[in-house]
Amino acid sequence: MTVDQQSTIEQDVETKVVAAVARALDLPPEQIELGASLQEDYGAESLDILEIVFALETAFRIRMPKTNLMQHVQERFGEEKFLHQGQLTDFALRVLRELRPEIDPALFTPGLRVHEVARLVTTQTFVRLALRMVEGKAEALEALRASGCTTCGSHDIGESLAAPEFLCNACGAVYPTPSGDDVLIHDIEALKIDD
């Protein structure tokens, strides 16, 4: 992929994410600031977030993570390392700053609690997530083409235009695109954070 292609994809994702956020919040797209908190600045409810996620899944035919980031990281590193008396440890804050570089690092302040992290999520968070899922999907398609269709062995496999699926053009077999949670877990496992 060329640099130009990459930036076109990024632009496309950003436009569509902003449109989805604007539609969910009933605001004009030009009013959506990429770095503003969805909950704090726009009063987004949990159902708005679900709506945005569903809109992005439909727009890009991807599967977004369904499990909270905080749960994945706690499972990866263990509660003991992650929480102290209900508050996120310094280690946890470093992990989050790494995973959510679009959020002002200063907002990951000592004393932060798990349920407060969702308040920091911005439109840019969704831009990054959607981009990552689009990338993850492309990687998965490449891998599937290389290994071939499990039903007929053909390498002629393409993307469905109707759903988050790959289709074998030879035999019609259907493969789901990778789960967003798997992509997220993979990225969390690749993190290198010093204790």
Next chain:
Amino acid sequence: MTDRARVVVTGLGLATSLGVDVEPVWNAILDGRCGIGHLRQYDSHAFPVNIASEVDVERIVASDHDRGLVRANRALAFANWAASKAWSDSGMNGSADRARIGVCVGAGGFPAIETQIRGRALDVAAPAARWSVESLYELLREHRELTTQYRLSSISAFLSQRFQLDGPSLTIQGACTSGTQATGEAFHMIRSGLADVMLAGAADSMVSAFCLAGFWLLGALSTHADPETSSRPFDLTRNGFVIGEGAGMVVLESLPHALARGARIYAEVIGYGSSSDGYRFTDVHPEGRGAAAAMRNCLEDAGIAPHDVDAINAHGTATPQNDRIETIAIKSAFGAHAERVAISSTKSHLGHLICAAGAVETVLTCLTVRDDVVPATINLRKRDPECDLDFVPVEARRMRVRTALSNSFGFGGQNGSIAIRKFEGETWPRASARRDIQHRDGLKPVATFHKAVLTGIGVVSPLASNAREHWTRYREGASGITIRDANSTIAPFGAPAYDESMPQTVRNRMLRKLLQKTATMAVVAAGEATRDAGLDGDADTLARMGLYIASVSFDSPQSNFAPALEVSIDAAGQWDPTKFATRGIPRIDPLLIVKSLPNAGLCGIAIEHGVLGPNLNISSGSCGGAQALVRAARAIERGETDVVMAGAYDSVLGPEHLAAEVLDGMTVAPGEGAVVWILESEERARQRGARIYARIAASHESFASLHDAARLALRASGRAPRHVFGDLLDAAEPSIAHEVVGDDARIEGACDAIGFTGAASGMFSATHAALAIRDGEIPDALVWRSDRGVRNVAIVLAAP
């Protein structure tokens, strides 16, 4: 009526994953056992979550009839089992007066689409038409038993019929608080002298492929893989609830009735409180406002103080949000005493039975006070600093338990709390305890009876979107019936009421996009009623106003999800769970799940208008509206509140509803609409100089006989109205009118003008009667509603 009757529990019944007999289930819970396992109903290997708390249906199947019941509607089968157990446990015999025994049960069970498709080759050639009224009609005609899935009302009707009970028969749908609200309302009905005995409780099964997918999409389910440790209420590592199914039923009885027949008494119900969050649909109020209010209302209703409570069966779902906020709410309601209450969540053993949860937990709470033992919260191994009360981890605790509460908090923000006390004989002076509390608060003692008067009306109908215009056009003889679908072979005509501009009048952004047209009409009508009563902007009054609403069962539950269902059908036309898991689930819009909920209108009204007081969502089919009106009037008459919003909304134009009605012989055009009233105590209305349309003079419900309902309502009113407002849907209506009212009876029905408006029909009739009284056309009127001869409700209205 002087002292209110005390109410005791004389029969218990359960159907749960830990067993289907009460004492063995109780012992298993005290032993810390968990009933959660891997899903057995279908191949779930491809599903994101495949654990559940399932009932072993083989243990409740004794005949082909039972097996058919399980196949048609699991919730109904569980209700049947648990109610039969509770009924025989109570030892009620044939001499009890059946007219004084009613049914009030919570019911859920989102139509299990896959059970309808499974085993039935579908016409794969025409997927677009598969969800049309005509195809649904064909499906239901072939599988008539499936209509019970579309009609929550069928559960209470089934039980009234089965035990030949002729008192009121209600189905309650308040999401996860249904069981507690149904039991609490039944308790109030006996306490206020309306019945001697009530069969109460709830049944549900949301253990279906579709519901699992839905709750998973909403991010509500536990993703822990080991079934027995997957439900972890109040634990640091909790991450969601485990879905369960089953039923809990109780026989409630007035103390004198129980003593007279020498019944065994398990426990006493002493209080019940409910509330609305009025905050957001799926986010709980951050300070637990509604949850705390329900507990406070319950304590006040019981006439007890926080320090009187020894134990709480918590809602404790094990979602991160619920358990954290419930902790805050308990602290808020109980103050310093919160730390001394033993709190446990039996959802750690049984998972979350959704609508049935509160009923099963009420049964367990009765056993808690009977046996002086508090069940454990199993799987609570890692303490969450945000859940820092005594949650009785891991092991059940022997301790003196005189009084215990059971909490339920529902999706949409409906909350309920019920108080159970050890039965300590017949001399406990509860009435005086209540008076002490009231004096302490500086309130006047409750008078024994208040007249309920109508002070505000809101209407959305096929004739108009406000009450004034509706009434003018109705009296001019206008009709809202038009051609619905000229090509339809079963229902070419219809009377639509909704117009696309309605959501724009709703202030709340989420409601504008979330509510379907039926619930939107309810919110709009509620706004008009509030303004009409001169109460808009009176936030304090609205915040304590009661809210009794009748709704449709589920709003277009299947047609909404057609895209996800289509891709789950294999080449042979059979539903394939693996296809559904991999291809169907990604096509489900999570918001549609919330949109389809039967309590969306009630919660929408609470959120939009800030109506936060005691509430009840009735899903008793087409009698729901009349029942909501009766319940609201009773709440005022017995002094529980002095201002209530009562309403009903429905659309018989939705494909599922329309197909089922046509199958049942509906001969008039399907209609839709919403009606909302403001009812106040006469003192309050006069004090503030409100305009009074009419007053509720009397009401009566009879499950089996419209004649009895009408005759007894007239007798209680002491009036002799000549004018009857019914439906004229039942051929017997004119002759019954002549029998009970007299030869000069005039009867009018509204179906020619607005079609059959389902749950709203009784409230439309009542509104026409009230407006005719206000206009001086008539001094009084008899209003009735009968659902094909069952669940008959009669109301007498009179000039103030």
